Amino acid sequence: MLQIKTFVFNPFCENTYVVFDETKECVLIDPGCSSPFEVEQLSRFIDENELKINMIINTHGHIDHIVGNPPMVQKYGAKVAAGTEAKFDFTKAQQQSRLLGFPSNKVVEVPDIELQEGEIIEVGNSTLEVIATPGHALGSVSLYAELEGLVFTGDALFCRSIGRTDLPGGNYAELCRNIKEKLFRLPDDTTVYCGHGETTTIGDERDFNLYVNG
Numbered sequence: 001m002l003q004i005k006t007f008v009f010n011p012f013c014e015n016t017y018v019v020f021d022e023t024k025e026c027v028l029i030d031p032g033c034s035s036p037f038e039v040e041q042l043s044r045f046i047d048e049n050e051l052k053i054n055m056i057i058n059t060h061g062h063i064d065h066i067v068g069n070p071p072m073v074q075k076y077g078a079k080v081a082a083g084t085e086a087k088f089d090f091t092k093a094q095q096q097s098r099l100l101g102f103p104s105n106k107v108v109e110v111p112d113i114e115l116q117e118g119e120i121i122e123v124g125n126s127t128l129e130v131i132a133t134p135g136h137a138l139g140s141v142s143l144y145a146e147l148e149g150l151v152f153t154g155d156a157l158f159c160r161s162i163g164r165t166d167l168p169g170g171n172y173a174e175l176c177r178n179i180k181e182k183l184f185r186l187p188d189d190t191t192v193y194c195g196h197g198e199t200t201t202i203g204d205e206r207d208f209n210l211y212v213n214g
Helices: 036-048 069-076 084-090 093-100 172-183 202-208
Strands: 003-009 014-020 025-029 052-057 080-083 113-115 120-123 126-132 141-145 150-154 191-194
Touching: 003 036, 014 036, 014 191, 025 120, 036 069, 052 069, 052 120, 080 084, 084 093, 084 113, 126 172, 172 202
Parallel strands: 025 052, 052 080, 080 113, 150 191
Antiparallel strands: 003 014, 014 025, 120 126, 126 141, 141 150
């Protein structure tokens, strides 16, 4: 069964997830560590628990979700995966860094692996299914663990909210359509691990999220 360790990193309070099981294999979802202290926090947890990183997965390419890629790649040699069109934002990483006050001297390389709708990612004895959920950003993906009843939605779906759609690549109608047609079809008790803020459930968001249902 999957276990999840959550870190809240950088000035945008981004949720970074370490997802692992009893085999010690793990994936990092959206490493947002932007300072040496945050990098050390994340590395210490990985090392003390003797985890083996199979992959770094970015739900999308905005800088607050990918700024921790370089130190994690350098330390652990893991490959980076993201949706096919997410590389658009990766190529804008230094520009985003300057605008948002992140260190701009680090180059964030484009992903090594392009994730496709329906692709299955193995995490030890468990799996994550890739669900394409663009609308907040190009190439956005969610990651669904059916056995454990949980989904990582990045910035597509939040507790009682959704990701902003006014940035390049954003599209409100597309985001709402993907949430309704893909995420809201998951079981009601599916726990939603968001890119920012607290967890929620699919059932609660289907009933009470006015940004989608209003």
